[in-house]
Amino acid sequence: MNKEEQAMMGLWDIFKKKMWLDSYKMKDSLMGYNPSEIHCIAYIGDDEASNVTKLAESFNMTRGAISKLTKKLVKKGLIESYQKPDNKKEVYFRLTEQGKMICNIHKEMHREFENRDQPFFEQITEEQIDVILGFAEKYNMHLDAEIKKLGVDMKSDNL
Template identity: 60%
Template structure:
């Protein structure tokens, strides 16, 4: 295995371990909600005037998939839709009180995860972070370019599964 493959494999292994640890705790605390629901709540909680288009772009999902997701969240009483007085066409979403509770639990868990990893991350010097961030940004741009090359129908099928 060359160094590039070792780095990608190492990042993949770190990501899987982190996701496993985080998901374990999330599932205990937010067991009544699917990860997609919680992340949609998080996005709406952090972004004023969230709509289907913004959510679809953020999650790389189709607008149809986001529409289904937001309908479920409305039915569960976690979000509500609204229109602006000057734009009767566009539908926006905001959190309800119940949605805000889920949002706050999720945010607290993220703070807990950051605290868990704080000691290790504080040992990394800025120059090493700069190198890692440069690689991540470069590789991300590469993957974005590869995604853009894909046929729209293929992207749609792929992204609906996530």
């Protein structure tokens, strides 16, 4: 295995372990809610002017998929839709009291994850972080270019 393959495998292992650890901790506190629902609730909690368009762009999903997700959240009593007095065309979303509780649990869990990982990051130099950030930026640009070559919209092509 060459160094590029080792690097990619190492990154994939980090991602899988972090996702597993985070999910393991969240499953008891947020049982009954899937990750899309939780992240949609968190986004709406952070953005007072959340609408289908903003959510679709943020989650790289189609407007249709976001409409389904928000309808499900409305039905579960976690969010409610509303219109601004000066804009009767656009529908916006806000959290209900139950949605605010879920949002707060989610935020608290993220604080726990940051606290869990802080001792590791205290060992890392700023130069090392800069190398990682540079790699991530360049690799993302490369992948964006490859996606663009395919002429495919990531939002509409669920793999």
